[in-house]
Amino acid sequence: MPKKILIAEDSPTMRSLIVSTIAAMGEFETVEAANGFEALRILPREKVDLIITDINMPDINGLELVSFIRNNESYRTTPLFIISTEGSERDREKGLALGANAYLVKPFAPQQLQELVRKYLA
Amino acid sequence: MSDKRSSEALKEFISETEEIVESINLDLVTLAEGLDSGEYDPDLINGIFRGAHSVKGLAGMFGFDDLSQLAHRMENLLDQLRLGKVPFNQLTVDTLFNALETLSRLINGKSEDEHFTFDLTSCFERIEQAALGKAATGDDPLAGLAIDQAILNVLTEYEEHRLLENVKKKRNLHLVRVDFDLSSFDQELAELTQQLKQQGEVISTLPCVGDIGERIAFQVLFGSERDQADIRALLGRDSLDIRTFGETAAPAATAAPAAGMIFEEPPPLPAVGGETLPATADAGSLRSISRTVRVDIDKLDLLMNIVGELVLSKGAITGICERLRGSGEKELAGDLTKATRILERRLHDLQKGVMDVRMVPVGQLFEKMTRIVRRVSNEQGKKVELDIRGADTELDKLIIEDVSDPLMHIIRNAIDHGLETPAERREAGKPEKGMICLWAAQKGNHVVIEVRDDGRGIDPERVRRKAVARGLIGEGQELTRGEIYELLFLPGFSTRDEVSDLSGRGVGMDVVKNNISQLSGMVELTSETGIGTCMTITLPITLAIIKALIVKVAGQTYAIPINSVQETLMIDSSTVRTIERREVLELRESTLPLLRLDRTFSLVHGERPAEQKLFVAVVGLADKRLGFVVDDLLGQQDVVIKSLGKVLSFVKGVAGAAELGNQKTILVLDVAGLMGEALRGESVNHV
Structure with missing residues (x-):
């Protein structure tokens, strides 16, 4: 069974960009969440192997999602990347402190994302 | 460092720190005005903080330990005040005033004698005493709140900021815990949020940690002036888990804000003559002066x-x-x-x-022009209304400075030559008051400034006759209206038979045009007899760094500023046609005039086959287009344009020189200049 990646990102463009970047790798399945709430819904339902979340989302922020995930028995060790914008170093640091494995700064190169995915899911 | 230089540096130091002290003083006065109400603008403290920080940095560089230490202590106190760890009260503000006075004395002393100093112990003690008003420990500004660290950890920087803002407003902070069915939690949360928003600010919504079953719990962090009972009533639910921070015994739901969790009420001040000073809300006007830094x-x-x-x-x-x-x-x-x-x-x-x-708004420039309009119209006995638009369009400060003279000249011309006298206007059926429009707008990488008048317009026939009389054109030479107006920009052309007091002064339109060309800009004129004249100045937003298209012609490389390049084409040399002795290219149903850069710059080519692929860089300024024919396109690059200097200023067609990364120097083409000449059809030979 292919490994599954959850993408929580409120910008449709960014989300589809991430999805297609991962699709191009040809080995993973993706689940999309258009906001934090959707992600919260998906998590208990599906077993995901990697989570990628944006930090700035309208309902709950990505940091809250990271904290939630890291404190959740089923997802304590699931690899997790955060996506932030330039200039939000503090948010990034907080995300890493909360247990995110890596971060990406928008705009990032598709290869960068692919390398990270490969590193954590290989 | 020589003595002279060091004394100059010291002078600069003194003047800069004095300026900062002055600015801090203004901010402190404004800050103190808020003492009665207990409210202040957080930007004020930030401003003072930055000021103290600058003094610290500067003093450190000059080795003035005493000054730097003092500024450092002020900075600390301000930081604590800023983060709400020290109460905003008379003691704190007085301490700051005292520190500032000491700072000022030190600076003044050092301006006389570098080694001047005095005992600062008491001042330091006073600041430290004030800083003891600590309500919280630790460095985190939010650590003083009773809110769980786990919650603070997941707030984004912005949410933290909002939280602090609420704290500063002395609002109560409520942490409302709710749980919902997993299937409908988002709608229910949205409803709850809506209800809460009527009474305050929802700072963050946090999912509660734990495995998700059928239900999911959230904590909503909410800042409000209302107390817990009010919130319960508002939400109409009994079984609500609400934790409230910062609530005091003060009766709830009164209009007065409840005291914040870390704000101490300052001891009541002895009221002077029983009077209470009104809280000043609009004291911020002074700040605009003190917040700017003048830079050469x-x-x-x-x-x-x-x-x-x-x-x-x-x-x-x-x-x-x-x-x-x-x-x-x-x-x-x-x-x-x-x-x-x-x-x-x-x-x-x-x-x-x-x-x-x-970047500065062109409004600065326009402001000067209003004065000129007023003066010139008074002198001329003409009534003028000035219509300014787009004053907030931004331009490089240097360009603003350099365009100010040409613009002034154009406006003088418009009033002097363009607008009729009130009597003439009445006769022509126009309103007595003439209109001058001064409009600016950004268009891509350019700023377009338009000066339009509704005056008599320029009579092309008169211009033509004048040009013939001056020997600028032949008697029977056929010229289009546009070409005739171009004549106005030739050196030594004056349309008036008598030299005007105003526009005359030896400055012709050719100078205006040259000045604007030097800024890589372009000026155009359109006019309709009886209706008015419009001068359009197109300027690049900045001059310093540009992206350039690097092209190769006969072994030489040139840079074309990319902001004027519209597209590049590869063509076959056989597609170039000649119309009226000019080479043109049919491009999408329009005719594109071509300019061969090798001929323009008299470059000698090596052997070339008759049939050859050529590259064309299509450049455009305003509504004009021209194709530069080159041998090769080498790519785009950032280049820094340097002026060629006065010695080489006679070289036409070149705007300056630029360095490429590999230590090579290339010439940057003056697109506006080349276009102007090529489109006028002058046979130009360049150096």
Whole structure:
């Protein structure tokens, strides 16, 4: 069974960009969440192997999602990347402190994302 | 450092720190006005904080330990005040005033004698005493709140900021815990949020940690002036888990804000004569003066040059990446490329930052013009209404300075030559008051400034006759209206038989045009007899760093500013046609005039086959287009334009020289100049 990646990102463009970047790798399945709430819904339902979340989302922020995930028995060790914008170093640091494995700064190169995915899911 | 230089530096130091002290003083006065109400603008404290910080940095550089120590202590106190760890009260503000006075005394003393100092112990003690008003421990500004660290950990910077804002407003902070069915939690949360928003600000919504079953719990962090009972009533639910921070015994739901969790009420001040001073809300007007820093434009130029050179160095590194990759060091090349990319982003930010500092609204320029309009119209006995639009359009400060004279001249011309006298206007059926429009707008990388009048317009026949009389054109020469107006920009042309007091003064339109060309700009004139004249100035937003298209012609490389390049084409030399002895190219149903740069610059080609692929860089300014024919396109690059200097200023068609990353120097084409001449059809020979 292919490994599954959850993408929580409120910008449709960014989300589809991430999805297609991962699709191009040809080995993973993706689940999309258009906001934090959707992600919260998906998590208990599906077993995901990697989570990628944006930090700035309208309902709950990505940091809250990271904290939630890291404190959740089923997802304590699931690899997790955060996506932030330039200039939000503090948010990034907080995300890493909360247990995110890596971060990406928008705009990032598709290869960068692919390398990270490969590193954590290989 | 020689004595002279060091004394100059000291002078600068003194004047800068004095300025800062003055600015802090203004801010402190404004801050103190808020003492009665207990409210203040957080930006004020930030401003004072920054001021103290600057003094600390400057004093440190000059080795003035005493000054630097004092500023450092002020900075600390301000930081604690800013983060709400020290109460905003009379004691704190007095301490700050006292520290500032001491600071000022020190600076004054040092202006007489570098070694001047005095005992600062008591002042230091006083500041430390005030800083003891600590309500919380630890460095985190939010640590003083009773809110769980776990919650603070997941707030984004912005949410933290909002939280602090609420704290500053002495609002109560409620943590409302709710749980919902997993299937409908988002709608229910949205409803709850809506209800809460009527009474305050929802700072953050946090999912409660734990495995999700059928239900999911959230905590909503909410800032409000209302107390817990009010919130319960508002939400109409009994079984609500609400934790409230910062609530006091004060009766709830009163209009007065409840005391914040870390704010102490200052001891009541002895009221003078029983009077209470009204809280001043509009005291902020002083700040606009004190918040700006005056900087010599030369300093900005220097910065810009350094940034430009950094950009070039980055180009050189990119070149090394390529070479590394070529030599098989793929991994190293990859790493270097990555590092370069980060460098590039930061450089871009830096460049943008410096550029932003240089940008000033054209409103500054227009302001000067209003004075001129007023004066000239009075002198001329004409009634003029000035219509200004787009005053907030931004332009490089240097360009603003340099365009101010030409613009002034154009406006004088418009009033002097363009507008009729009130009597004439009445006769012509126009309103007595003439209209001058001064409009600015940004169009891509250019700013267009339009000066339009509704005057008598320029009679082309009169211009033609004058040009014939001056020997500028032949008697029977056929010219279009546009070409006739172009004549106005030729040296020594004056449409008036008698030299006017105003527009005369030996400055013709040719000077105006030259000045604007020097800024890589362009000026155009359109006019309709009886209706009015419009002068359009097109200027680049900035001059310093530009992206350029690098082209090759007969073995020489040139740079064409990319902001004027519309497209590039590869054509077959056989598609070039000749119409009226000019080479043109049919391009999408329009005719594009061509200019062969090799001929323009009298370059000699080597052997060339008759049938040949040519490259055309289509450049456009305003609504004009021209194709530069070149041998090859080498790519885009950031270049820093340097002036050729006075000695070479006679060289036509060249705007300046630029350095490429590999230490080569190339010439940057003066697109506006080349276009102007090529489209006029002058046979130009350049050096």
